[in-house]
Amino acid sequence: MSINRRSFFKALGVTGATFVFGKEAPARPANEEVTEFKAILYDSTKCIGCQTCEFSCAEAHNLPEPEDFPEMGVVRKTDENRRTVVNSYDTSIGEVYVKRQCMHCNDPACGAACLTQAMHKTKEGPVIWREDKCMGCRYCMVSCPFDVPKFEYDSPNPKITKCNMCFERQEEGKLPACVENCPGEALLFGTRRELIAEARRRISENPDVYYDHIYGETEAGGTSFLYLSPVPFEEIGFNTGIQKASYPSLTKGFLYSVPAVFVLWPMMLLGIQDATKDKQPKTEDHE
Amino acid sequence: MNNTISVPLSEEKKSRWKFFLGELKPKGKMFTWFNVISIPIMLLGLGLIVIRFWKGIGSITNLTQEVPWGLWIGFDVVTGVAFAGGAYVVTFMVYILNMKSYRSIVRVTVLNGFLAYVFYAGALLLDLGRPWNVINPIIGNGFGTSSVLFLVAWHFLLYMLAELIEFSPAIAEWLGAKRACKILSGMTLAAVIFGITLSTLHQSGLGALYLMAKEKIHTLWYSEFIPILFFVSSIFAGLSMVIFEGSITHKVFSDQISEKNHEQHHKILRGLSKVCTGALFAYFFLQVLVFVHSKNWDYLSTPMGYWYLTEMLGFVLLPMLLFYYSYRNNNITLIKVASVITMLGVIVNRLNVTVIGFRWDAAVHYVPSWMEIVVTMAVIFTEIWIFRWVINRLPVLRESPSWAKNMH
Ligand code: SF4
Ligand code: SF4
Numbered sequence: 001m002s003i004n005r006r007s008f009f010k011a012l013g014v015t016g017a018t019f020v021f022g023k024e025a026p027a028r029p030a031n032e033e034v035t036e037f038k039a040i041l042y043d044s045t046k047c048i049g050c051q052t053c054e055f056s057c058a059e060a061h062n063l064p065e066p067e068d069f070p071e072m073g074v075v076r077k078t079d080e081n082r083r084t085v086v087n088s089y090d091t092s093i094g095e096v097y098v099k100r101q102c103m104h105c106n107d108p109a110c111g112a113a114c115l116t117q118a119m120h121k122t123k124e125g126p127v128i129w130r131e132d133k134c135m136g137c138r139y140c141m142v143s144c145p146f147d148v149p150k151f152e153y154d155s156p157n158p159k160i161t162k163c164n165m166c167f168e169r170q171e172e173g174k175l176p177a178c179v180e181n182c183p184g185e186a187l188l189f190g191t192r193r194e195l196i197a198e199a200r201r202r203i204s205e206n207p208d209v210y211y212d213h214i215y216g217e218t219e220a221g222g223t224s225f226l227y228l229s230p231v232p233f234e235e236i237g238f239n240t241g242i243q244k245a246s247y248p249s250l251t252k253g254f255l256y257s258v259p260a261v262f263v264l265w266p267m268m269l270l271g272i273q274d275a276t277k278d279k280q281p282k283t284e285d286h287e
Numbered sequence: 288m289n290n291t292i293s294v295p296l297s298e299e300k301k302s303r304w305k306f307f308l309g310e311l312k313p314k315g316k317m318f319t320w321f322n323v324i325s326i327p328i329m330l331l332g333l334g335l336i337v338i339r340f341w342k343g344i345g346s347i348t349n350l351t352q353e354v355p356w357g358l359w360i361g362f363d364v365v366t367g368v369a370f371a372g373g374a375y376v377v378t379f380m381v382y383i384l385n386m387k388s389y390r391s392i393v394r395v396t397v398l399n400g401f402l403a404y405v406f407y408a409g410a411l412l413l414d415l416g417r418p419w420n421v422i423n424p425i426i427g428n429g430f431g432t433s434s435v436l437f438l439v440a441w442h443f444l445l446y447m448l449a450e451l452i453e454f455s456p457a458i459a460e461w462l463g464a465k466r467a468c469k470i471l472s473g474m475t476l477a478a479v480i481f482g483i484t485l486s487t488l489h490q491s492g493l494g495a496l497y498l499m500a501k502e503k504i505h506t507l508w509y510s511e512f513i514p515i516l517f518f519v520s521s522i523f524a525g526l527s528m529v530i531f532e533g534s535i536t537h538k539v540f541s542d543q544i545s546e547k548n549h550e551q552h553h554k555i556l557r558g559l560s561k562v563c564t565g566a567l568f569a570y571f572f573l574q575v576l577v578f579v580h581s582k583n584w585d586y587l588s589t590p591m592g593y594w595y596l597t598e599m600l601g602f603v604l605l606p607m608l609l610f611y612y613s614y615r616n617n618n619i620t621l622i623k624v625a626s627v628i629t630m631l632g633v634i635v636n637r638l639n640v641t642v643i644g645f646r647w648d649a650a651v652h653y654v655p656s657w658m659e660i661v662v663t664m665a666v667i668f669t670e671i672w673i674f675r676w677v678i679n680r681l682p683v684l685r686e687s688p689s690w691a692k693n694m695h
Contacts, residue, residue, distance in 0.1 A: 115437035116428065117431045134416075134417055135423060137414070139496070142500050143499035151344075151352065251499060254492070266484055269383050269480045
């Protein structure tokens, strides 16, 4: 018996898709559309740790102002009352600041997890949460590889909270609040393609300043929040072991096999039922 | 509906009411040890549920931002539904493989399965932060078709319906509705086939829920084969539950069971333990393959590794050997022991994936609060109450009325 990776599901999946669509399921659409997502590039070499982004985020979303500040060795976390935090890391080149928030994945785990599409990847790029749809199951939290969505455990009418890239401001033609107010120009807003080109340019023009990697270009299938760093990313608290394929791809095999089971099982069961029927009066006891 | 229901004693409305009211009254003694323990816990649980809806989920649970699913999902839903798997296995044996000798346990198993879904999947509502939106994926305010949870939720719903249809002839017999009974009995096979298909998918779907939590679950318990493992283990989880539940109901409700069925029950237990041996063997074999495939040797000598070995050897291999030995030697007591160990093993396995191994490396571990445990127990006790109520009234263990005998 040989078990190849996913071969079982894949076989079922292809059969299922064939049954349902009459042809093989098309592969994911290539990157054309994906690259035009709006995105934010964060350059940690330019960040001065002033927390202006935190304050302007709190103001834009009516949240309490932050009361603590980045401190070396302390990992502050986003929670239901703050959607972005700036942390300070002690690295091989000294202190480095890092802003964290939702990564706005191209193919987000939270969105694939959500059974009501309350978590939704807009065609513009931001991943947003919609109050009128969410049932508070918290499956998005279980699935997000960056632990981004937070839940208001102490409210009878709880919300899921996370950065939405100021989607409502973008709709009015404004910049996300953090980008607009950053005094160090550490944040840049644009299309994902432009920003990746810009990040590449910065790396190639100043190879001694930057670590040669854009975090978010390929991680988790690519994200709309892109990071530049002066040091390897594990030094500033990033999970560099994160898979390159998107997280929803982990469940695709299973989901594709569903239609196949739905078609094949009943036929098979009926077949067995029919085959065993004749013997029934004679053999009382099968065991 | 009304014209198909004919009440045994009289056709008048009044007597129908009397019949219902009479059936609502508790039967049997009030002061049994079970009642004395369960009533306070159910009341306490009810109080806690009120607090939970008033002050939020955080007021009675220990859930955190990192561990958003705890005991209520990991035990009530994921484990409870595995135990309810007996219904699809037994209906498969009786209606698809035509193993007539298992007929006598079909109704009680289906009833058990149905109630388990109602209560344990129902416990999901307690865990939903915004339960008033639970109808959204049904009415189409967002069809999250790429979501495994969407699939599982729909399947729960449809499967409850299938089980209700499978069980409905018993209800019709209770009400003395002859025509309805005939129609409903005719729907059984379709419901069974539909139900088995749904079960295959959502038993594995419960495992598939955790596929995206790749980095969060200890590698010894995470693999892309979780869905298959969950499905195979639901077979022996369900059957051990049937064995366990059967040995209890045969004691408690012995007055309802005919002499013939009592005798047959031992034969049934032996047959079931044979199936359990096979399923446990397949499961163990799969686990070994998955383990070898993922090259996790280094983890074995860590505390989590010892725990993993305990699960595999003590709760899979051991009960498999016990089942094998006991059906060869016709040892009914040992069959019951094996079923209890198997059930413990299923609990251990499901909790390892959903709670113990989930964020096992987090700084602050999630440990369920006593209140979460009380609510869980309250849910289980309520289910048993309803189960007892039904058994005492409907022809589940007891023979069907004579008019219904030749209908199915
Ligand atoms: S980082 Fe998490 S919450 Fe943000 S889009 Fe990706 S999966 Fe969703
Ligand atoms: S908690 Fe809300 S947003 Fe998150 S998966 Fe559930 S329904 Fe979707």
